[in-house]
Amino acid sequence: MIGFEYARASTIADAVNQVGATPGAKFLAGGTNLVDLMKVRVETPAKLIDVTHLPLDRVEKTPNGGLKIGALVRNSDLAYHPLVERHYPILSSAILAGASQQLRNMATVGGNLVQRTRCAYFYDLTMDCNKRQPGAGCAAKNGLNRMNAILGTSEACIAVHPSDMCVALAVLESSVHVVGPRGERTISLSDFHRLPGDTPHHETNLEPDELITAVVLPPQGFAANHTYIKIRDRMSYAFALVSVAVGLELDGGKIKEARFALGGVAHRPWRNARSEAALAGQPPTAAAFAKAADVVMGEAKGYGHNTFKIDLARRAIVRALSQAAGGTPQSQSHKKFA
16 A cells, blocks of 8 residues: 555645645546556655646637636546537547546546556566666567557657547647746647657656646637547557547648647657648648658657557558548547548
């Protein structure tokens, strides 16, 4: 049994003060990841600070036509929120592709952002893992690494970020609002998650004493031309082998703007600016999409068991771009690919 203190934060300032006063303290919201990690002793917080009663559970329009999503909004509530379904359906789709209904009912937006990898070697205390114990090594590199990363890897780590929601947030170019003892600040989603490098235990650019308060979406939601494809071993309650979120803006039969991000392949949602830029001004054809996919996957590296992901991701990119261009997004209620 892990011994820890428990306290309920009464205000945002109280939460920040409490986490700063106790080394090793963690915020507790839905607990769908943190509590699991505590059960297997990967996480051993000295104190849990319950933030579930803070006023961070609203979804509201911003003055510029975007959307502000409180960090404590439950995943289910967000996926079915009328403003999200209407203006940001790619986000709704990505959330509904993740976990189970019961977990989505508990999981929060803030918790989803900071959830940790599901790499089997990270969860197994008998195995070497630089993410769990810096300097220990990475057993996954020469192990059963079928679920692990093929992009942005390092000698220290080949773990992947498990979120579906964050892949859509990357395409939407959202921003994360946080508060800490030094005040408030905003982190773009593209800068929020880190690549492993030599310090894979530092997974985000969020400081230990900072609390996520909201995620803000800009007005562009790609409601007309979008999709979220998730390829996994079974069609429900499984993490992605490869996922692809796409948002396109079409004009006069050509692509005016293209954004796409991959999940299940890297330490963070993966975008490639060169491949997106190459699609601008092009007709939405399979040939153009294949060239864009080749640009992205030209940087990929397999580690044996997961090498198949390179071709799988290439084909998934083409499929996802084609769905978005055709205005036929992948349904998350019908488990067959469009």
